[in-house]
Structure formats: C-alpha cells, structure tokens
Amino acid sequence: MLSAISLVLAIAFFALGIAQRTIWSPPDTLVQQVEEQVTTPALLVDTSVLTYHEGAETLQVESDGPITVIVGRTHDLVGWLGETPYTVATAQSGAEVSTEVVEEGSAELPESFENDLWQDFHEGEGSLEIPMDLPNGTSVLVIGDGVSAAPSDVQVIWPNAAKYPLFGPFITAGFVLLFFAVLFLALGLANHRRKRGPQRATAKELTRSDRRAIAKGKAPLAIRGAEPEPSPESASADEPPAPEAEPSAPEDAQSSETTDDSKNKEDDENA
Known part of the structure; x- marks a missing residue:
C-alpha cells in the first residue's frame, strides 16, 4: 500500500516538474x-x-x-x-x-x-x-x-531570470518518493515470503522414551512425525483370522481317567 502511494506521488511530482518547463513555463x-x-x-x-x-x-x-x-x-x-x-x-x-x-x-x-x-x-x-x-x-x-x-x-x-522556480524541488521530490516506493516494495516482498514459511513442517526429534514406546507399539499420538496407533477395528480387519482351538475332552472322561490311574497306582504299591 505504501509502495503504491509513493509511486503515485512520485509520478505526480514528476508531472508537475515537467509542467514547470512546458505549459507553466514563464x-x-x-x-x-x-x-x-x-x-x-x-x-x-x-x-x-x-x-x-x-x-x-x-x-x-x-x-x-x-x-x-x-x-x-x-x-x-x-x-x-x-x-x-x-x-x-x-x-x-x-x-x-x-x-x-x-x-x-x-x-x-x-x-x-x-x-x-x-x-x-x-x-x-x-x-x-x-x-x-x-x-x-x-x-x-x-x-x-x-x-x-x-x-x-x-x-x-x-x-527573465526566474524561469523555472519549482522545477528542481518537484523533480527532487519525485526521485525521493520513487526511492521510497522501491524500498517499500522490496520490504513487502520480503515480508510476504517470510510469512509463507516452509511448505512442510519438519519432524520432531524423538527421545529415548518415545523410541521405546514406538517399539512396543504404544507411541503417543502427540509425537510429530509418528504414525498414530491403529484402532482395534482396523487391526482386526488387516490381520488374518486366528485358527479355531480343538474341542476339549468331556469332564466325565477326565474323571474316569483319573480313577483308573489311582487304581493302577494302588495295585503297584500292594505288589
């Protein structure tokens, strides 16, 4: 904004200075x-x-x-x-x-x-x-x-000695304002680039405890650059289904086998 205002004023002063030598010239x-x-x-x-x-x-x-x-x-x-x-x-x-x-x-x-x-x-x-x-x-x-x-x-x-009384001041003011217009433009471009910043944020350096948590699969989500822990639903969807366990023997069969073992043990002791 300041650059544009300075440029417009510079052009106006240049025009006034030229007018002193032409249409307004005594x-x-x-x-x-x-x-x-x-x-x-x-x-x-x-x-x-x-x-x-x-x-x-x-x-x-x-x-x-x-x-x-x-x-x-x-x-x-x-x-x-x-x-x-x-x-x-x-x-x-x-x-x-x-x-x-x-x-x-x-x-x-x-x-x-x-x-x-x-x-x-x-x-x-x-x-x-x-x-x-x-x-x-x-x-x-x-x-x-x-x-x-x-x-x-x-x-x-x-x-006529006083030919162009304001030509010099107008032209000097025009060059000064032109300099400020270029200066403000350069400062504005530099400020714009500084506000944009880098396009991608850098990852945070991990501490030892963070690395241990990552190794155990319990990395906190607050760690920048670390991927969040997958939810149980997504994990179950990705992993293959576990094999079904073999059916266990009935309780009465287990009890009969225990009785037979105890009888055989008693016979051995009597013999």
Whole structure:
C-alpha cells in the first residue's frame, strides 16, 4: 500500500516538474513596449521605462526608414529638443507604457543629431537592437529622418531570470518518493515470503522414551512425525483370522481317567 502511494506521488511530482518547463513555463523575456502610434518627429523613452525591471536591458526599434537612437541624460535630451514637439513614453509601477505629446513649439529638429553631451549614439536602417544597462536619470531619444513621425515599434526587453522556480524541488521530490516506493516494495516482498514459511513442517526429534514406546507399539499420538496407533477395528480387519482351538475332552472322561490311574497306582504299591 505504501509502495503504491509513493509511486503515485512520485509520478505526480514528476508531472508537475515537467509542467514547470512546458505549459507553466514563464516567458523567457520581459517586455515593455510603446503601444500607441507616435505622431511627432522624436520619441523620448524615459528612464522609468528603461529601468522598469532589474538587470541589463535591450532596446529594439523597428522602422521602414532610417533610425537614430541617442542615449544621454534626460535633462540634456530635453534641452537639446528645445521647442521641437516630441512624445515622451513613461511607465508607472505595475502599468503599461503610456505616451504623452509635449508641444513646446513648432521648431524642427537640428540637422545634425550628433552632440558631445550624448553617452551613446546609434544609426541604422530598418531595425536596431542595442544592448545597454542604463542607470536612473538616463533616457533614450528615438528619431526617424527628423521630419516625419518617429518609429512607433519600440520595445525594451529584459531576460527573465526566474524561469523555472519549482522545477528542481518537484523533480527532487519525485526521485525521493520513487526511492521510497522501491524500498517499500522490496520490504513487502520480503515480508510476504517470510510469512509463507516452509511448505512442510519438519519432524520432531524423538527421545529415548518415545523410541521405546514406538517399539512396543504404544507411541503417543502427540509425537510429530509418528504414525498414530491403529484402532482395534482396523487391526482386526488387516490381520488374518486366528485358527479355531480343538474341542476339549468331556469332564466325565477326565474323571474316569483319573480313577483308573489311582487304581493302577494302588495295585503297584500292594505288589
């Protein structure tokens, strides 16, 4: 019984452990992305989005045209934009990325995007994927060609460190229960064999008095291994019938013979 219960529990824990790696597996990455369409020439990704999760992040930008990504301190980027309208993307704790259009004026972006204040600067066509690990107070400015709307397909990706939190405990518990199932099964088989015992009981060693009783045909029935004394009925049935005794002479004949013997004895004495 214990072996069966342990085996069922072991299978259940193995199934739970496998489910942790398959159907219940958390995503490999954590993603924050801009959900709304950007209509301004520049998109400022605030530090609250870039530091939403712990660890190093990766900025991924997709567009149909040229892409420029500028990394710098937030107040330096805002000062450089000046009176150019731009969209700022922020994220509150436990919420998705929200966007807000900031319109300081109608000025256009400067023709050159390079500046000595920037911490990093990237240019590309179609897509950009930039690994980074930015501290608080640092933001990212995403620009297209500087005239049309900035790219809207912007994602910040983090690797998910807590992938399978219960996989190890479930698999370990499964192996422990499987071991106990095998152990209980072995103990049960050994106990079953011990209870069965020998198929035939051994004979008891006879004492000297028992052997004498057997020789005289008076062995007690309590002696193990000794055959019981046959009953009178069975003995009479097995033995052949005894011969009949010869008929004895009549009493008068015996008395006459005694008288004749006494007379003959007296005659001999007189002679």
